Amino acid sequence: MKSDMLEYQVASYLLRKRIKAMMVPAAIIGYLVYVFFTFDIAGLRERVSIPNVKVLLSDVYSYKTHVARNNRSGDIEIAIEGERKGRYPAGKSPEWVVLGDETVIDLGNGHVVVFGQQITYDIPNFGRIAAQPDKDGINAVFPTDNLPGWINVSKNRLAIKTDAGRLTVTRNRAEVFRYFAGWELFFFTLDSPYHGMSLKQLVATGDYGDILRAFWDNKMWRHGDVAWALLETVLMAFLGTFGAAIIALPLGFLAAKNFTPLGALRFAARRVFDFLRGVDGLIWTIVLSRAFGPGPLTGSLAILLTDTGTFGKIFSEALENVEAKQIEGVTSTGAKPLQRYRFGVIPQITPVFLSQILYYLESNTRSATIIGAITGGGIGLLLTQAIITQKDWEEVSYYIVLIILMVMAMDTFSGWLRAKLIKGDGADY
CATH class of the missing domain: 1.10.3720.10 (MetI-like)
Known part of the structure; x- marks a missing residue:
């Protein structure tokens, strides 16, 4: 009788131990299931915008130069990151922008944008896109009726995003973004006499105090x-x-x-x-x-x-x-x-x-x-x-x-x- 009672107590003890051992992983699994549904893990994929992530990551290690035209006056404005502190003086431009009666913007690899009577964008293996902004809209013309996903067009706005750059056209403004790797104007701004100089040229000037002051007072990076x-x-x-x-x-x-x-x-x-x-x-x-x-x-x-x-x-x-x-x-x-x-x-x-x-x-x-x-x-x-x-x-x-x-x-x-x-x-x- 005593042995039966002892066996029963041992069996009950082992059963309680097994139940307790199973309760811990069950509680963890239950908590993870609760988190999965409460925080809508399944919907995370729908909420994440991969294109926006790519743009954000590219902005971390690169900068963009804006070439903008006022479609009413025809004035051209070129600025790094679109800031006044990074604006090129009137009549000055980077080497890939040619100013004139028509402004030609070479984005590289055959991508060319022209600001003239019309705004055109020549895209290799696709053709020429032309837009004529006026009071009726942008009046865009495409080489094909089947537009790819990287072209977004409506009556009053045209947006083209390619690996070479971006073009946005509205009735009042046309703007091109071109990306470059690095942190432009990190050391000296465009109005600094030391902008564009190599390290060897800076050392050769001997104006170390002025160089340090120009770097320290950098208006863009502060x-x-x-x-x-x-x-x-x-x-x-x-x-x-x-x-x-x-x-x-x-x-x-x-x-x-x-x-x-x-x-x-x-x-x-x-x-x-x-x-x-x-x-x-x-x-x-x-x-x-x-x-x-x-x-x-x-x-x-x-x-x-x-x-x-x-x-x-x-x-x-x-x-x-x-x-x-x-x-x-x-x-x-x-x-x-x-x-x-x-x-x-x-x-x-x-x-x-x-x-x-x-x-x-x-x-x-x-x-x-x-x-x-x-x-x-x-x-x-x-x-x-x-x-x-x-x-x-x-x-x-x-x-x-x-x-x-x-x-x-x-x-x-x-x-x-x-x-x-x-x-x-x-x-x-």
């Missing part, structure tokens, strides 16, 4: 403004992180039970920490921006508030784990309370404090980019502005590269400083 924005971002992270550490250190003593016997005081300090770190830094940013207005100082205060709560918790836990023997040794010398803290407590917790502070400094450098986009400061603001325009995505990629380099530099610096201050050796960094 290198000076970008450098200041990066510095602003680092300053936001630095002020917020170290300000939080200075405030959290004395509050950490209040929250540590071996330094504050009064339970009510410890409870109050810990709830303050919970409140500060319980509200995300972005929420603090929005609240403070309404109170103090936009600016990098608001971003610094948002980081300070969030990190004060985090540091307070970390510091108080570190203080509760200090060795009492070292404090007793300092006390036996007749040291006063402040001296006991200075020589018995601080040396024990300094490595933990420094490690955490430097780690959060590195992390907050990344966070300051997003916070800066909200508060109107730092590289985050420039990045947001470039994304919103949806025009110069090479500038977006430029800012992202700089942000990555900034984070890498802060990581290297904090790692070196951590090793130097804690271990006394920063040679590996």
Whole structure:
């Protein structure tokens, strides 16, 4: 009887173990099914526009030159990225554009657009497309009635997109885009005397100060403004992180039970920490921006508030784990309370404090980019502005590269400083 009961109990135990083991993968599978339908994974393919993705990726590493004609006056305007700051002077053009009574635009590989009495586009293996804009529309004529997908035409608009470039014609305006690899005008703008010079020619001028000034004051890429924005971002992270550490250190003593016997005081300090770190830094940013207005100082205060709560918790836990023997040794010398803290407590917790502070400094450098986009400061603001325009995505990629380099530099610096201050050796960094 006992053996039967034992076998039953063993079988029941094994059954419960199998059920529990099956529940975990079943719960995971159920969650994945829920995500699949809730986030409409199946419809993702329909929502993704591959042509738009290709255009976006090409804009990251290339630039386009606009050749535009006012169909009413016949005036021609040529500008890189369509910006006034990248506009060619009147009568000047790149070598693939020939100005005259008829403006001939050679897009390469046999693709030629002509702005004359008519607007024509000769496309190899397809033929000539002609358009005559007037008050009745664009009056487009095609070599065939079966138009391919890369031609979009209506009464008032013609859009042609080929591998060589793009042509858009409306009643009032005709415009050609031609793409080139690289970041044009990154070093010098068209109005700079150094534009188009090779490195050897620049060195030969000997005007290094003027060359650096022309690069720094570049009106299209704004290198000076970008450098200041990066510095602003680092300053936001630095002020917020170290300000939080200075405030959290004395509050950490209040929250540590071996330094504050009064339970009510410890409870109050810990709830303050919970409140500060319980509200995300972005929420603090929005609240403070309404109170103090936009600016990098608001971003610094948002980081300070969030990190004060985090540091307070970390510091108080570190203080509760200090060795009492070292404090007793300092006390036996007749040291006063402040001296006991200075020589018995601080040396024990300094490595933990420094490690955490430097780690959060590195992390907050990344966070300051997003916070800066909200508060109107730092590289985050420039990045947001470039994304919103949806025009110069090479500038977006430029800012992202700089942000990555900034984070890498802060990581290297904090790692070196951590090793130097804690271990006394920063040679590996």
